[in-house]
Amino acid sequence: MPYDSTSFEQYMSQQHDRFVAEFAQFIAVPSVAAQNRSITTMADLVANRLRQLGAAVTVYQTPGSPVVYAELGPRNAARTLMIYNHYDVQPEDPAELWTSEPFTLTIKDGRMVGRGTSADKGELLSRIQAVEAWLKTQGELPVRIKWVVEGEEEVGSVHLGEWVLAHADMLRADGILWEGGGYDEEGRMTFGLGGKGLAEFELHCQGPNHDLHSSVAPLVVNPAWRLVWALSTLKDQDDNITLDGYVEHVRPLTDEEWARIDAVPMPFEAMRHRWGITGWLQGLDDHAARRRYLGAPTITICGIHSGYGGLGSKTVLPAEASCKLDFRLVDGLTSDLAERLLREHLDKRGFADITITALGHEEFAASAPGSLAERAAVAASERVWGKTPVILPWYAGSGPVHQLSTVLDIPVVFAGATWHPDIRAHSPNENIFVKDYFESMRFTAAFLELFATLDA
Amino acid sequence: MPYDSTSFEQYMSQQHDRFVAEFAQFIAVPSVAAQNRSITTMADLVANRLRQLGAAVTVYQTPGSPVVYAELGPRNAARTLMIYNHYDVQPEDPAELWTSEPFTLTIKDGRMVGRGTSADKGELLSRIQAVEAWLKTQGELPVRIKWVVEGEEEVGSVHLGEWVLAHADMLRADGILWEGGGYDEEGRMTFGLGGKGLAEFELHCQGPNHDLHSSVAPLVVNPAWRLVWALSTLKDQDDNITLDGYVEHVRPLTDEEWARIDAVPMPFEAMRHRWGITGWLQGLDDHAARRRYLGAPTITICGIHSGYGGLGSKTVLPAEASCKLDFRLVDGLTSDLAERLLREHLDKRGFADITITALGHEEFAASAPGSLAERAAVAASERVWGKTPVILPWYAGSGPVHQLSTVLDIPVVFAGATWHPDIRAHSPNENIFVKDYFESMRFTAAFLELFATLDA
Numbered sequence: 001m002p003y004d005s006t007s008f009e010q011y012m013s014q015q016h017d018r019f020v021a022e023f024a025q026f027i028a029v030p031s032v033a034a035q036n037r038s039i040t041t042m043a044d045l046v047a048n049r050l051r052q053l054g055a056a057v058t059v060y061q062t063p064g065s066p067v068v069y070a071e072l073g074p075r076n077a078a079r080t081l082m083i084y085n086h087y088d089v090q091p092e093d094p095a096e097l098w099t100s101e102p103f104t105l106t107i108k109d110g111r112m113v114g115r116g117t118s119a120d121k122g123e124l125l126s127r128i129q130a131v132e133a134w135l136k137t138q139g140e141l142p143v144r145i146k147w148v149v150e151g152e153e154e155v156g157s158v159h160l161g162e163w164v165l166a167h168a169d170m171l172r173a174d175g176i177l178w179e180g181g182g183y184d185e186e187g188r189m190t191f192g193l194g195g196k197g198l199a200e201f202e203l204h205c206q207g208p209n210h211d212l213h214s215s216v217a218p219l220v221v222n223p224a225w226r227l228v229w230a231l232s233t234l235k236d237q238d239d240n241i242t243l244d245g246y247v248e249h250v251r252p253l254t255d256e257e258w259a260r261i262d263a264v265p266m267p268f269e270a271m272r273h274r275w276g277i278t279g280w281l282q283g284l285d286d287h288a289a290r291r292r293y294l295g296a297p298t299i300t301i302c303g304i305h306s307g308y309g310g311l312g313s314k315t316v317l318p319a320e321a322s323c324k325l326d327f328r329l330v331d332g333l334t335s336d337l338a339e340r341l342l343r344e345h346l347d348k349r350g351f352a353d354i355t356i357t358a359l360g361h362e363e364f365a366a367s368a369p370g371s372l373a374e375r376a377a378v379a380a381s382e383r384v385w386g387k388t389p390v391i392l393p394w395y396a397g398s399g400p401v402h403q404l405s406t407v408l409d410i411p412v413v414f415a416g417a418t419w420h421p422d423i424r425a426h427s428p429n430e431n432i433f434v435k436d437y438f439e440s441m442r443f444t445a446a447f448l449e450l451f452a453t454l455d456a
Numbered sequence: 457m458p459y460d461s462t463s464f465e466q467y468m469s470q471q472h473d474r475f476v477a478e479f480a481q482f483i484a485v486p487s488v489a490a491q492n493r494s495i496t497t498m499a500d501l502v503a504n505r506l507r508q509l510g511a512a513v514t515v516y517q518t519p520g521s522p523v524v525y526a527e528l529g530p531r532n533a534a535r536t537l538m539i540y541n542h543y544d545v546q547p548e549d550p551a552e553l554w555t556s557e558p559f560t561l562t563i564k565d566g567r568m569v570g571r572g573t574s575a576d577k578g579e580l581l582s583r584i585q586a587v588e589a590w591l592k593t594q595g596e597l598p599v600r601i602k603w604v605v606e607g608e609e610e611v612g613s614v615h616l617g618e619w620v621l622a623h624a625d626m627l628r629a630d631g632i633l634w635e636g637g638g639y640d641e642e643g644r645m646t647f648g649l650g651g652k653g654l655a656e657f658e659l660h661c662q663g664p665n666h667d668l669h670s671s672v673a674p675l676v677v678n679p680a681w682r683l684v685w686a687l688s689t690l691k692d693q694d695d696n697i698t699l700d701g702y703v704e705h706v707r708p709l710t711d712e713e714w715a716r717i718d719a720v721p722m723p724f725e726a727m728r729h730r731w732g733i734t735g736w737l738q739g740l741d742d743h744a745a746r747r748r749y750l751g752a753p754t755i756t757i758c759g760i761h762s763g764y765g766g767l768g769s770k771t772v773l774p775a776e777a778s779c780k781l782d783f784r785l786v787d788g789l790t791s792d793l794a795e796r797l798l799r800e801h802l803d804k805r806g807f808a809d810i811t812i813t814a815l816g817h818e819e820f821a822a823s824a825p826g827s828l829a830e831r832a833a834v835a836a837s838e839r840v841w842g843k844t845p846v847i848l849p850w851y852a853g854s855g856p857v858h859q860l861s862t863v864l865d866i867p868v869v870f871a872g873a874t875w876h877p878d879i880r881a882h883s884p885n886e887n888i889f890v891k892d893y894f895e896s897m898r899f900t901a902a903f904l905e906l907f908a909t910l911d912a
Contacts, residue, residue, distance in 0.1 A: 090771075196671070231684045275666075
């Protein structure tokens with residue numbers, strides 16, 4: 001029996017301004033995990049908001065950010081849904097490129113702009129508010145909900161895996177509603193069943209004990225040069241990974257998997273236009289690009305810094321050089337393998353002095369097609385928008401899916417509703433549309449009902 | 457007839473505190489040419505200080521920093537000495553490594569610490585004060601002085617050459633007293649007859665129009681990778697320059713020149729200790745290191761910057777990447793050659809998209825041994841310190857020597873007195889000793905007299 005959408009809609013309308021004001025409160029907390037800023041403040045804010053739903057909430061301390069865990073809904077419900085979100089955000093750098101304050105929710109032309117609007121506070125709070133609306137208008141929830149809201153997603157969910165292992169019994173569920181998901185340039189809803197893995201490293205090379213006048217360059221080892229030389233051995237100029245013994249571990253995809261990838265519509269022309277580029281790397285055509293996007297591992301320089309970077313020139317030989325790398329992992333690759341091979345590769349080439357610090361990691365994970373969670377997401381999309389969503393076998397992005405879905409053996413679906421083609425997640429002027437924030441509530445309500453009622 | 461050193465010393469003593477206070481005023485002006493900070497303020501301060509000597513001073517405007525030009529001393533003097541100094545300084549970055557305010561003269565343990573103390577405000581002002589002391593205690597100067605104080609030395613003296621060409625007649629002189637020079641770990645005075653050239657470039661690679669989520673790395677060209685690949689083709693991992701067609705232009709040194717280089721004492725052990733390193737690049741022994749130091753060209757990464765550099769990680773594909781390079785030029789190489797070959801080299805390897813901006817340049821220049829200026833410097837050193845100085849055929853560093861000495865055909869000597877082995881020029885905590893600041897005045901007085909009186 002469908003829930004009563006009329007009263008639900010009415011409640012959303014009545015509470016519109018309060019819901020937006022609450023969202024502004026969430027955005028105002030600069031919960032940057034990479035810099036350990038305002039993390040406990042944000043965890044407490046989330047915990048208190050969940051308690052307002054009547055949930056039993058525990059804030060679990062970890063060596064890093066706390067995990068906020070909430071249970072609500074009938075204990076005797078036939079099905080249990082895990083919901084995954086995170087309350088941490090990316091740094092706001094480069095701060096000067098924002099057109100409004102990064103941590104002030106700014107509404108303009110129907111968009112809500114601010115760090116964390118799309119990743120992941122918009123989904124988190126709109127789902128919480130959807131549950132509130134359900135409770136206020138429909139009564140009891142149709143499922144038991146186990147809500148995991150972590151605070152280290154943007155730094156590789158460093159401590160989540162250990163927490164999951166310690167609470168595996170508590171976390172049993174029939175499906176996981178993940179973060180992420182939305183619509184593309186042509187309005188197609190896009191959901192997914194997993195994500196690539198991610199291994200993040202910082203490389204550091206130390207030279208002299210202070211910046212020297214560059215006239216000593218004939219004598220003194222320059223750490224910036226050493227880092228450049230070391231990096232240049234990891235990928236060739238055509239962007240092929242040349243890390244020793246690495247790509248051999250990639251599991252070849254099956255024809256069925258390639259077919260699922262080939263079926264993913266991607267708005268390539270719009271993507272190029274939006275990013276201001278004229279073509280893909282290696283001159284790939286769109287068909288090959290789609291396969292590489294989902295099927296290929298990456299090694300990305302996310303940042304490299306050494307010496308003087310201000311206006312004009314400064315004739316120094318830098319004291320040190322650092323670089324942040326991320327590896328996106330497809331099936332067959334693991335973060336441990338990446339770290340071990342990277343160390344061996346550098347050592348073998350005379351770069352033993354370059355240190356590697358692991359910053360965070362996630363493993364490749366993808367659920368098999370056909371799960372209850374996936375079917376509930378598809379049916380909810382059809383009901384709310386009249387659209388059958390595209391289902392990606394896995395996203396090119398990453399999340400701690402392995403740590404919850406694979407380890408606990410619970411099928412997952414990435415089925416958020418707030419992502420649009422220009423959300424600028426992780427970039428300046430991150431945003432979502434106001435209308436999608438409220439669509440997310442409608443979708444959540446439909447998903448809860450369908451997850452409770454579809455055939456197993 | 458030697459000047460009366462007793463009255464000169466007395467005057468220095470009497471004026472000690474005022475002289476130091478004036479120096480503090482000079483240091484307090486953050487005349488960073490690279491950032492066009494306080495340049496006109498500093499030019500005016502220098503001009504006014506020279507006017508207090510009774511000099512005829514003109515501040516020449518250029519498209520960049522003004523050139524302060526002063527003439528003083530008898531018009532009918534038998535000899536004319538040009539003095540070269542500069543009033544601009546390097547940026548204070550990394551500012552957090554200073555133990556005192558960069559632009560506040562701070563005296564501690566006999567050292568005067570502040571940006572510009574050694575390069576070049578200490579030499580400049582102590583010479584001005586030496587002339588004042590001469591005029592107050594000895595009467596008329598023994599030579600005509602033409603003083604060139606420019607404001608773009610730290611950015612490659614971009615506009616000095618054009619100014620020199622426009623005023624070549626005005627600038628005739630019998631010798632040039634340059635900036636730079638001092639003593640090493642073992643107390644040896646060290647002067648020089650020129651310097652390597654310098655060509656400074658900024659390389660820039662543009663990627664997408666904003667930082668993207670790194671999940672798109674299989675598709676989108678990463679400008680940080682492109683810059684790394686391009687740079688890695690310029691020098692091999694053993695620090696040998698591999699820029700196409702470049703080192704072939706180096707003029708082989710004569711046996712006599714190698715002998716002069718081999719005769720330069722260098723405190724290698726102390727240098728390594730001071731810089732916190734255990735050996736030289738390529739495992740060079742000290743003999744080979746000395747030859748490479750003065751005889752080899754360089755390509756130095758002075759800075760490289762792209763993407764995220766803060767704490768922790770940020771999974772972005774950067775929108776752009778930049779790098780500052782400096783080339784130290786030995787005889788046979790020119791800045792034009794470096795720029796042309798760099799462009800060709802990058803184009804040939806598929807890096808036509810990487811832009812090159814020339815930031816400043818100076819050409820290799822060295823005077824032949826035996827000039828009046830050199831002999832006056834040697835004799836002044838012997839008189840003031842009882843020490844015969846080491847004469848370098850040229851420094852490993854650079855200055856606009858070519859633009860004045862070569863173009864005008866006037867022999868030059870680098871003969872400052874304030875440099876000690878730990879001045880940290882261009883680095884945090886740049887400093888000179890108070891005692892050397894006043895030694896510089898003694899040396900200047902002796903030099904003026906000897907330049908006027910030695911056999912031609």
